[in-house]
Amino acid sequence: MREQRRYPIVRGPSPLRFDRRTLLSGVLGALATKGVTSALALSGGATSGCSPGTRQVRGRSSRTGAPEPSWGLQIGDVTDKSAVVWSRSDRPSHMVVQWSTSPSYAAAVTREVRGALADADGDFTAKVRLPDLPSDTRLFCRARFDAERSSPWIEGAFSTAPAENEARDVVFAWSADTNGQGWGIDPSRGGMPAFSALLDRAPDFFVSCGDAIYADDPIPERLALPEGGFWQNVVTPAKSHVAESLDDFRGAFLYPRLAPQVRALSAKVPLFALWDDHEVRNNWFPGQEFDDPAYPHEHRVDVLAARARRAMWEHTPTLRDPRAPMYRSVRWGARLEVFTLDGRSYRTPNEPVPPVERFLGDEQLAWLADAVARSTATWKVIACDMPIGLVVSEPSKTGSGQAFDGIANDNGPPKGREKEIARLLGIFAERRVRNVVWITADVHYAAAHRYDPSRAVPGALPFSEFVAGPMHATSFSRKPFDDSFGPELIWASADWNTPFGSPASGEQYFGVVRIDGRTGTLTVTLVDARGRDLHVTVLRPDI
Template sequence: MPIAIHAKQGLTRRQLLVRSAATVALAGMGGLARPYLSRAADRPQITSGIASGDVSADSAVIWARADRPARMQVECSIVESFKTIIRAASSQALPDRDFTSKLLLDGLPPGQDVFYRVRFEDIADAGILGEAQVGHFRTAPVERQSVSFVWSGDTAGQGWGIDPGRGGMRTYATMLENRPDFFIHCGDHIYADCPIEAELKLPDGGVWRNIITEEKSVVAQTLAQFRGNYKYNLLDANLRAFNAQVPMLAQWDDHEVTNDWSPAGTADETGYAEDGSSRLVARATRAFHEFMPIRELPTQAARIYRKVSYGPLLDVFLLDMRSYRDSTWNKGDDRNDSCILGAVQLAWLKRELAASDATWKVIAADMPIGLFSEDGIALGDGPPERRECEIADLLSHMKRVGIRNAVWLTADMHYTAAHRYDPNRAVYQDFEPFWEFVSGPLHAGTWAPAPLDNTFGPAVMFQKGCSAEQGENLAPCFGLQFFGRVDIDGQSEIMTVTLKDVDNRDLWSVDIEPRPDARPTRRLSQHF
């Protein structure tokens, strides 16, 4: 099914990307420009590209990492030449954050393509400046305009790292070709528990040859090793190019820490703090927030669940299904209380969904609802039990309050699928039908599709993964790497969801018409 791509003001997105790429190393710094006072090796450099995230109508987070103590200087403009600077700001990059730096640019114009450039200044000598890199993002509109975004998850998993001879992490290059307004990463940005080896044998007799680093050659336990996982991924040119041009909305899942972790239920060989909390989780959390362009809330700097508004047509609700879950396995014979969102996050989600004035409410989840997993939500066929009870409570609340046009997006399963949940097929029936779309991996092993349970009545409308003959953990070079694309038309408000592969093929697509709002009153809500 063809997808309508909305028009942009001024330059087309393709022209914008081509011209911006050509200026990355050449752009001057306008008001920040200073003569170079030393050899290139003596100037602070950007080590891992630049990135933006959590873009709203008037603000965005900018991220970069230096090679030494430095001050990050950022300027932005709505013209590629940077003839007019609309905002400038700076922040420090210090050793205690591994020389990463991020800042919030605010006061930006809505619905605009914004160019930003980043340079590091030596923190001890204000006259020594490194080379600039140029990036781009588009602020959210305040009027009804078409919106396009992509989503996926799962990067550098199961031992499949960066093989330059096979094009590196190609899915990021393919997503960039789609010229989205933003990208939702549903989790597993890294696989801290999956070391990268130099070579892996392929089932066709070939050899996968990884770039290797010391920190990525072991299971991460130290803060340096967790940081090293993010730095490893950023060695890939495709990922760096994508980050520079497409803002990210980041959430996490388990492999940012270790497989199937929970706050208190995961054994931590590195020890526990005095309050009983895991030092492993604390280190992983710190590294995640250092390397993600995520907005830090004043009272909860480490909080991941949040709402990002992208104009009148779309609110995105990013969940955290790790930090507040119970510490037990999700087994049917365990009658203890169980949760995956936790009471505070669930109450927030209900409140913000009810307050949302957007046509579409996208719920970005770490994992699917109806795929059976002892680490996930579904327990198998039957009425809601344990973690399913939170989902049943949420779905019933949405029906009762009249919240419509909610669509669930997720990754985690290492294949792509479209699920339609319907109370007429379900054991639990107190909810309205909804869609759930699964996509991934971005660059990791591919799995076969998993069975669904009937608690909430899901049906498979499409699915694609590896076959039984191919086996589990199929390498990225066999083409079964996936992402999803969402287009919301500014006139009709129809949402088109397309499941795509690494070669940019449209595998399956559906148009979803918005339903009239059922709420008697609509309340404004705050971002984040």
């Protein structure tokens, strides 16, 4: 989703510019040796440049010496027995990962795993699966890349999940919407500060509910701030225009990792990611073709989506097949199972509206209904890219009125994509599913909603939905409800006429969910980029 109003773009010189040769080769440290001072804060004391011993061969790097793993590491796909570690090199090399129960790696339980070759075909990204891990344990990990010589170690840590029968405390966070509306990294203003505030909450894992990049939003050199002054962006070639090529999408996924706040979070908080529209293009749907002068080379969404999906999978800590469905579930002990959805790949066109509309599609809907109904976890949390009852639309391009991008449309009985939700809620009612909570994003403000869908779906139980985001983008004013499923606004960070906020003003939002292992009580806290608790909802399980 994109709002039309944005902060003014100001053209002018930027002291923080990264050329394509430097950025895409992944070197962040070489220029720190002399002559560069203003950008030293960018990566914790290192900036970007071409290192000695580098030459370009037909667009690929050929390097000698030790690799430079300056992009940090990210943990993902964590279970009670395994995890995946991601990092990126700057040349062909093998990633080696060690894990231990001791931060000194002197404990009796220390293991080493060597990964496959990281090469140009995968943008020099590498992933290593760590098997046979102890459950419910804080582990320390470090990675290096081996070529002619070995790189320095890069450090991380994470906790494995409890076993399914273990009722333990759990804390996780979610948000979305990063580097939208031209908001990039300004080292003088804390880079990407919401990521530091999130890390301070020390969650067991983070669910990214989409728009982890804005492939369709270039990042300008600077933005004028309403109170005066400028937000001075780090700029890169890949983010100077919309993403069309595979390398463009790769550069967009790499861009936030230039911020030390992002790298610090990713080194200690495992990631589970889904996508929304801006990983590809605003409000996209399969089969769409468009005419937009910002895209001089490619007008087919399916081509762009395939490139975006490949780049996303290359830069996400998962070994799942990128051709396989993106939706999945994540079990975390006896108290929690999270179901992450794909609201883009199976939807019908926003317009022209077909006779039968889809948001999740038949297969995903059937999987979700059955998986949630079968779950033995106390809480079933459904992570979706878009809220159920908020109207997200844009002026129609094929006629009058609005083209709806989300689930909601008009007031009244469920229609269009809402019929999928009605079917889902009906199955939950038939199978007596309890303790379902939705976490969502997309609308660029935080909110707590309560639904009573019994009017639309007889027997359906009330449920809560929480909205978070943006993580680093413009914050918007409130969206209207569609009343089909009986929504009630409990709290929102924005009103109808709330002025747009930004990373500079701190109006960025994430949610934190805490589940008490003993009682099963679930507490949702909505937090801003300054780390302030804005709203708290406490839910007790219906057992």
